[in-house]
Amino acid sequence: MMRFQLVSAQGSKFDGDAYEVIIPTAGGDIAVFEDHMPLISSARGGVVSVRVHPGDSDDQMKHFAVNGGIMQVEGKTLRFLSDDVTASDEVNEKEAEAALARAEELVRGAGTQQEIAEAHRMLGRSRAHLQVAKIRRRHHS
Amino acid sequence: MAQTRTLQRRIRSVKNAKQITKALEVVAASRMRRVVQLVEGSRTYGELAAAIIAKIAANPEAHRLPYFSPATDKPALYVVISSDRGQAGAFNSNIFHAAMQDFRQERTRPQVIVFGRKGARFFSRLGGIDLRGTYENIEDVPDVNVFSAAMEAVIGGLAEGQIGRVSIIYTQFISSLSQKAVSLQLFPANLPPAGEAPQTVPEFEPDITDVLEEGIRLYLQARLMQAKVESAASEHAMRMVAMGNANRNASDLIDNLTLELNATRQAAITQEIAEITGGAAAIAD
Numbered sequence: 001m002m003r004f005q006l007v008s009a010q011g012s013k014f015d016g017d018a019y020e021v022i023i024p025t026a027g028g029d030i031a032v033f034e035d036h037m038p039l040i041s042s043a044r045g046g047v048v049s050v051r052v053h054p055g056d057s058d059d060q061m062k063h064f065a066v067n068g069g070i071m072q073v074e075g076k077t078l079r080f081l082s083d084d085v086t087a088s089d090e091v092n093e094k095e096a097e098a099a100l101a102r103a104e105e106l107v108r109g110a111g112t113q114q115e116i117a118e119a120h121r122m123l124g125r126s127r128a129h130l131q132v133a134k135i136r137r138r139h140h141s
Numbered sequence: 142m143a144q145t146r147t148l149q150r151r152i153r154s155v156k157n158a159k160q161i162t163k164a165l166e167v168v169a170a171s172r173m174r175r176v177v178q179l180v181e182g183s184r185t186y187g188e189l190a191a192a193i194i195a196k197i198a199a200n201p202e203a204h205r206l207p208y209f210s211p212a213t214d215k216p217a218l219y220v221v222i223s224s225d226r227g228q229a230g231a232f233n234s235n236i237f238h239a240a241m242q243d244f245r246q247e248r249t250r251p252q253v254i255v256f257g258r259k260g261a262r263f264f265s266r267l268g269g270i271d272l273r274g275t276y277e278n279i280e281d282v283p284d285v286n287v288f289s290a291a292m293e294a295v296i297g298g299l300a301e302g303q304i305g306r307v308s309i310i311y312t313q314f315i316s317s318l319s320q321k322a323v324s325l326q327l328f329p330a331n332l333p334p335a336g337e338a339p340q341t342v343p344e345f346e347p348d349i350t351d352v353l354e355e356g357i358r359l360y361l362q363a364r365l366m367q368a369k370v371e372s373a374a375s376e377h378a379m380r381m382v383a384m385g386n387a388n389r390n391a392s393d394l395i396d397n398l399t400l401e402l403n404a405t406r407q408a409a410i411t412q413e414i415a416e417i418t419g420g421a422a423a424i425a426d
Contacts, residue, residue, distance in 0.1 A: 007189055009285050009366045011182020027347045038343035040196060042355035070355050072193050074343070081189055083285045083362055118289070 002034040002076045004050060006064060008085035013064060020051040021078055023071050036073045043069045045124030047132050048080060059139030063088040065128035067121065084125060086132070093133035099126035145409065148402040152395055159391035165228065166384035173317065173377035176281050180314055180374050183367040190356070190363040194330055197356050200342075202349050207299045208357055209329050215305030216249040218273070218298060220291060220327075220365065222311040222372040223260025225278055229376050230383035232312065233259045235322035240310050243324050244270065252304060254291050256369065281373035288365045295361060299328055311368035312375035318382070320375035327364055 004021050006014035021032045024046025043066060050062040069082025103126050106119035198209050221240055223233050237260075244251050252271045255261050261275035273294055279287055298304040307328040313321045345352045 005189070007182075007186050009183065009186055009363065010282075011179060012185060025346060026351060039346060040193065040343045040352050040356075041346035042352045068355065070190075070193055070352065070359055072196065072343070074196075079189055079193070081186065081193065081359055081363075083359065083366075114289070114293070118286070121286075 002032075002036075002078055005077065005079045006048065006050075006085060007079070007081050009083045010085075013085045013087060014050060014062065016052075018050050018052055018078075019054045019056070021080075022047075022049040023080065024048070024066070025071065032071075032073060032078050034076060036078070038075075039071070039073045041071050043071055043080070043082065045128045047128060047135065048085075049135075063132050063135050065091060065125075065132040067125040067128055086129060088132045088136045091129045091133045091136070093130065093137060096126055096129035096133050100130055102126075144405050145402060148398055148405060152398045152402065155391050155394050155398065159388060159395070162384045162387040162391060166381055166388060169229075169377045169380040169384060172281065173374055173381055176370060176374040176377060177314070177317070179282050179370050183363075183370040187363040187367040190360040191330075194356055194360045196343060197345075197349070197353050198330060200345075200349060203353060206353070207302060207305075207328075208353075213305060214249075215302065216252055216271075217247060217306040217308060218252045218254065218295060218304045219243065219324075220295070220307070220309045220368075221253060221255045221257075221260050221264070222309070222368050223255060223257030223263070224372070224376045225258040227259060228383060229380035232320075232376050232379045233257075233263070236260065236310060236312060237263055239322040239324055240264075243308065243310070252298075254294060256291075279369070281377075282370055283366075285362055285366065288362055291365065292358065292361050295328070296357065309364060309368050311372045314371040314374040314378070317378045320378060325364070325368070327361065330360070 001017045001019060004014060004016065004018035005012065019033070023030055023032060023041075024043055025041040026044050027041070029046070030041075045067045046065075048064045048066050050064075051060075052062070053060075065086040065088070066080070066082045067084040069080055069084075071081075072079045100123070103119060103122035107116070107123055110116040110119040197203050203209060219240065221236060223236050227233065240253075250269060250271055252273050253264050254273045255264050255275045256277075256279055258277045261277055264270065264272055265275070274290060276287065276291070295304075295307050299307065306326065308324050308326045310322065310324045313323045315321060
C-alpha cells in the first residue's frame with residue numbers, strides 16, 4: 001500500500017492508502033503502485049482512478065476528473081496536485097455534454113490568445129467530466 | 142425642551158448605527174467561519190506545490206532559469222491583495238503600510254497588480270509605481286480563473302526578463318483574533334534550505350521544462366489562491382472585531398446620552414415647578 005494525496009485548490013479530495021492509482025500523464029496513462037521509482041510528471045486532462053484495496057474490482061474504483069496538474073512519487077507517497085479536480089459523483093453527464101458543446105463553440109469563436117487558452121481549458125475540463133461520467137454509468141447501471 | 146429633542150434625536154441615530162454595526166458583525170462572523178474552513182485546504186495545496194517546485198529546483202538544469210536565480214537589476218512585481226469593502230478595522234491600511242515599506246527599498250520602479258477596490262483606489266493615486274492591473278469584486282474563494290491574467294503577467298514577465306522578482310502582499314490569517322500583513326517572495330522561489338542532499342533524484346516526464354512549466358503555474362496559482370483565501374478570512378475576522386467594538390461603543394454612547402437626557406428633562410421639570418410656585422407665590426402676595 002502507498003499513500004495517495006489528491007489535492008485541489010479547494011482542498012484535499014483524497015488522502016489515504018491506495019493500492020493502485022492510474023494517472024493521465026502528459027506522456028500517456030500510467031498506473032502507479034507501491035515502490036514506484038521517484039518521478040515528477042505533468043498531467044493532461046483526464047481521469048485519475050484509484051483502487052483502494054488490491055482485491056477491488058474495477059467498479060469499486062474511485063474516479064476523479066482532472067484538468068492538468070502535476071504528480072510526484074516520492075518514497076511511498078504519491079501526490080497529485082491540480083487546480084481542477086472533480087469527483088465522479090459531482091459530475092452530471094447531461095450537464096457535462098452541454099458544457100462540452102459550449103466549450104467547442106467557444107473554441108471556434110475565440111479570437112485573442114487568452115480566449116483561445118481559456119476555451120481550450122474549458123474543453124479539456126468538460127471532456128474529463130464527460131469521461132468520468134461515462135465510467136460511472138458503465139459501472140453503476 | 143429644545144435640548145431634550147436634540148438628545149432624543151441623537152439617541153435614535155446612535156441606535157440605528159448600532160443596529161447596522163450589529164448586522165455587519167453577524168454577517169462578518171458567519172462569512173469568516175465559512176472561509177476559515179477553506180484556509181487549511183489552500184495551505185496544504187500551497188505547501189505541496191512549493192515542495193514539488195523545490196524538488197524541481199534541486200535539479201541543476203533548472204537552477205539557471207529566472208524562476209530560481211534572482212535578477213536584481215530588474216524591477217520587482219508586487220501582487221497586493223486588499224478588500225473591496227471598508228469597515229474592517231486596519232485591514233487595508235496594514236496592507237498599504239506593508240507595501241509602502243517594501244517599495245521604499247526598491248531601487249527601480251515597482252510594478253503592482255492589485256486585487257480589491259480599496260487597493261485599486263489607493264495605488265492608482267500613488268506615484269512612483271507602475272500599476273499593471275486592478276481587479277475588483279472578487280469572491281472570498283474565487284474560481285482559479287480570476288488569477289489567469291495576473292499569472293500571465295508574472296510568468297510572461299519572468300520568462301521575458303522584464304521583471305526580476307515577484308512578491309505577494311496579503312494578510313496572513315493566524316487566528317480569528319490575530320492577522321498579520323505579510324510580504325511573501327514568490328520568485329525567485331524561496332526554497333527550503335538545500336542543506337540535505339537529495340537522497341533520491343526523481344525522473345521527469347515528459348521532460349524537465351514541461352514539468353517545470355506546469356509546476357510553476359500550479360505553484361503560482363496555489364500561492365495566489367492561498368493568499369486570497371487567507372486575506373478573505375482575515376478581512377472578515379477584522380471586520381467582526383471592528384464592528385463588535387463599534388457596537389459596544391454605540392451602547393456606551395446610548396447609555397451616556399440617556400443619562401444626559403434624563404438629567405435635562407428633570408432640570409426642565411424642576412424649572413417649570415419653580416416657575417409655577419414662584420408665580421403662585423406672586424399672586425398670593
